[in-house]
Amino acid sequence: MAKTSRKIQVVACLLGSVLAGSPQLLQAEPTLPAGLSSEEPSLPQGINSNEPALPAGMGSGEPDLPAGMDSSEPALPDFGADNSGAGSDDGWSDWGDSPEEDGGSWFHYTGFIEGRAGTRLRDPVEQRHTSLAETRASISVDSDWQGWHGRLTADLLYDDVADSQQLELEDGKGWLDLREAWASRRLGDSADLKAGRQILTWGVGDLVFINDLFPKDWQSFLAGRDEQYLKAPSDALRVGFYNAIANVNLIWSPRFDSDRYIGGERLSYYSSGMGEVVGRNAVVSVDKPDDSGDDELALRLYRQVSSFEVAAYAYDGYWKSPAGFDPATGLATFPSLRVYGASARGPVGAGIFSAEVGYYDSRDDSDGRDPWVNNSEWRWLLGYEWELVKNTTVGVQYYVEQLQDYSNYRDSLFPGQPAREENREVMTLRLTHLAMNQNLTLSLFAFYSPSDHDSYLRPSVSYKLTDNWLLAGGVNLFEGDKPYTFFGQFESNSNAWLALRYSFD
Numbered sequence: 001m002a003k004t005s006r007k008i009q010v011v012a013c014l015l016g017s018v019l020a021g022s023p024q025l026l027q028a029e030p031t032l033p034a035g036l037s038s039e040e041p042s043l044p045q046g047i048n049s050n051e052p053a054l055p056a057g058m059g060s061g062e063p064d065l066p067a068g069m070d071s072s073e074p075a076l077p078d079f080g081a082d083n084s085g086a087g088s089d090d091g092w093s094d095w096g097d098s099p100e101e102d103g104g105s106w107f108h109y110t111g112f113i114e115g116r117a118g119t120r121l122r123d124p125v126e127q128r129h130t131s132l133a134e135t136r137a138s139i140s141v142d143s144d145w146q147g148w149h150g151r152l153t154a155d156l157l158y159d160d161v162a163d164s165q166q167l168e169l170e171d172g173k174g175w176l177d178l179r180e181a182w183a184s185r186r187l188g189d190s191a192d193l194k195a196g197r198q199i200l201t202w203g204v205g206d207l208v209f210i211n212d213l214f215p216k217d218w219q220s221f222l223a224g225r226d227e228q229y230l231k232a233p234s235d236a237l238r239v240g241f242y243n244a245i246a247n248v249n250l251i252w253s254p255r256f257d258s259d260r261y262i263g264g265e266r267l268s269y270y271s272s273g274m275g276e277v278v279g280r281n282a283v284v285s286v287d288k289p290d291d292s293g294d295d296e297l298a299l300r301l302y303r304q305v306s307s308f309e310v311a312a313y314a315y316d317g318y319w320k321s322p323a324g325f326d327p328a329t330g331l332a333t334f335p336s337l338r339v340y341g342a343s344a345r346g347p348v349g350a351g352i353f354s355a356e357v358g359y360y361d362s363r364d365d366s367d368g369r370d371p372w373v374n375n376s377e378w379r380w381l382l383g384y385e386w387e388l389v390k391n392t393t394v395g396v397q398y399y400v401e402q403l404q405d406y407s408n409y410r411d412s413l414f415p416g417q418p419a420r421e422e423n424r425e426v427m428t429l430r431l432t433h434l435a436m437n438q439n440l441t442l443s444l445f446a447f448y449s450p451s452d453h454d455s456y457l458r459p460s461v462s463y464k465l466t467d468n469w470l471l472a473g474g475v476n477l478f479e480g481d482k483p484y485t486f487f488g489q490f491e492s493n494s495n496a497w498l499a500l501r502y503s504f505d
Contacts, residue, residue, distance in 0.1 A: 110505040111139035118224045118497035121477070125268040126279025131495040132224050133160035140180070153180035161266055172217060172232060172260050179233055194238040199231045200251060202300055202313070204345045204354035206430060207445060208399050210379045211313035211341040211358050213298060213320060217260040222267055222490065224476055224497030232260050246303045253296040253317075256289045258334060261321035262490075270489035272417060273325075277483050277492060286322055287331040294318070308346030313358070315339040323374040324364065335373045336363035351386025368405025371412040378402040385430075391438070395430040418484045425451045439464040447487065454480030454487035473498045 118132030140153040155177040159165070167174035182196030203212040215232035236253040262269050263284035271278045296317030302309060315338065322332035341358030358379045365373035380402070385395035401424040403409060413419055426449045433442045440463050447456040460474030475496045480488020 106145060107141055107143040108505075109139060109141045110503070111137070112501050112503040113137045114226075114499055114501040116225065116497060116499040118495045120492070121475070121494040121496060122492050124279070125277045125492040126264070126281045127266065127268055127492070128161060130161060131266075131493070132497055134158060138179075148183055148185050150183040151180050154178050163265070170257075172220075190242045192240045194240075195236075197233045197235050198238065200234050200236065200238070200298075201231060202249070202311075204343045204356050204383065205381050205399075206383060206385075206395055206397060206428065207447075208381055208397060208426070208428065210356045210381055211300075211315070211339060211343065213296075213315045213317065213337075213339060215257045215259050215320060218262050218321075219260050219266055222262070222476055222493060224474065224495055226499070232257070246301045249298075249300040249302075251296075251298040253298075255292060256294045256296055256318055256334070258288060258318075259320045263322075267490070267493045270484045272484070275416070277489055284322060284332050285330070287326060287329060287333050289318055289334055306346075308344050310344045311342065313339070313341040313343070319362075319374060323362075325372045327372065333373075335365070337361065338363060341379075348384070349386075351384055354381070354383040354385075356381040368408035369412055371414065375406075375409050376404040378404065391434040393430075393432045395428075397426075397428040399426040399428070400424065418482070421451045423451060424486070425449060436463075449485070449487065452480070452485035452488065453482070454478070454485045456487045456490070468503050470501045470503065471499070472501070 114136045116132050116134050116136070118130070120127070120129050120131050135158045136155050137157075138153070138155040140151065143150045157175055157177055162173065164173075165175045167176055169176070169178050178197060180197055180199060182194055182198045184192065184194035186192050200214040201212055203209060205212075209216070214234055217229055217232040220229040221227070234251075234253055234257045235255065236251050236257075239248075239250045241248045241250075261284075263286075264279050264281075265283055268277050268279035270276070271282055274282060297315070298317075299314045300311055301313075302311035304310075317337060318334040319337045320334075322334060323337075324333035324335040325331070326333050338361040339358050340361070341356065343354070343356040345352065345354040347353070360377040360379065362374050362376045364370065365375060368375040378401075380400045381397060383395065383397040385393060388394045403420065403422050403424075406422040410419055426447055428448075429444070429446045431442075431444045434440065435442070441461065443458075443460045443462075445458040449455070455478070457477040457479075458474065459477075460472065462470060462472035464470055473496070475494075477494050478487050478490040480491060482488050483491070
């Protein structure tokens with residue numbers, strides 16, 4: 001509780017500073033200074049972010065996967081790609097076009113109805129052959145009232161692959177997925193506030209996440225759902241403060257929001273305890289921090305330096321997917337975690353260069369001797385994207401996870417337990433081509449690890465039949481020499497999917 005009290009004090013102090021400098025709070029909404037709008041510029045399609053740690057039994061210390069450019073990325077060239085599935089809208093795009101100002105409706109809605117099906121390409125391990133069989137109806141409503149802006153986004157879902165349609169909002173299970181339910185307001189000339197259920201993201205990676213410690217839905221991503229569902233919602237308070245020295249984003253989640261991790265329910269994984277790939281026969285049981293005192297705090301400081309945006313990050317909370325194990329209870333755990341990092345992004349030559357680094361301080365295993373808890377790590381990323389020819393963009397990345405206290409880690413392994421590499425390397429390639437008046441999109445995203453000798457390919461194609469109808473299909477293909485490497489463990493989950501969507505507004 002002492003740890004939580006300190007976090008609450010930090011939030012309260014920053015809120016007090018913001019409010020003290022914002023006497024206009026009860027007046028009509030002010031205009032932010034030029035360049036401080038929270039609406040982020042679009043990036044080339046799929047330029048999202050980086051890769052995360054998965055649950056215990058999925059390879060010790062394996063990383064988080066993939067997305068997201070936050071609401072303050074610099075204004076960089078748009079290579080003409082469609083960004084409909086990348087990043088997230090933080091809700092500020094409607095400011096300045098308020099219905100109250102133009103005499104129009106006080107709310108606006110958009111939505112879609114979609115059918116999506118998928119099948120496994122290899123014999124499943126303790127899973128159904130069908131990987132996707134669902135119908136989804138999504139609606140998003142935006143509203144403005146006396147300087148406040150709000151959004152409600154909800155998906156009604158029938159998922160035939162799930163064992164149950166019972167509603168579990170925090171885990172994204174059941175017949176309703178509440179994606180967003182928030183209210184926001186500008187506070188004076190240099191601050192804003194946003195509270196409620198929201199999609200949060202920052203960082204510079206493309207499907208590789210280092211300092212983005214907001215929840216991800218790996219089940220949706222690997223099973224073939226739309227890439228927008230990689231980002232799971234957070235129940236949080238977001239405060240932004242903007243000035244000439246540095247801009248500040250502070251995000252406080254009163255309760256821990258974990259990833260929607262791979263645990264055997266619909267996708268198989270490697271269990272180090274059982275020494276093999278398992279599925280529904282060994283669903284991960286967890287001891288999750290879910291009390292009111294189990295909160296998270298994330299901080300970002302950023303500013304423009306010449307043509308580059310540079311940022312510093314800090315996070316205090318827990319590993320987002322299970323990264324520990326309690327032998328007394330037999331439950332996977334979410335050990336304490338602190339992350340410190342930095343990033344830079346800007347134009348170099350004909351394209352955009354990005355770099356990011358983060359130190360993962362595993363608080364419950366500071367010396368790397370505990371065999372039940374992930375070691376600390378350094379994570380590094382370099383990336384570059386450019387337009388190869390008109391309507392064709394290319395993005396490449398080089399990513400490294402450097403395990404700390406490696407000799408202690410090796411000494412702590414149990415007999416016969418496979419060891420991970422001290423330096424896990426991953427290279428990525430994204431190719432995107434638009435054709436037929438940009439109605440046809442051909443895309444390939446490829447992960448390859450020269451250290452683990454495994455790979456993950458994500459080819460896809462989509463075609464706009466009309467302004468409302470979209471037909472799409474793709475493949476998730478995993479390969480690996482060994483069943484315990486990060487991508488190798490998912491070989492039996494390889495799948496192909498097909499989707500038909502009708503959008504409306």
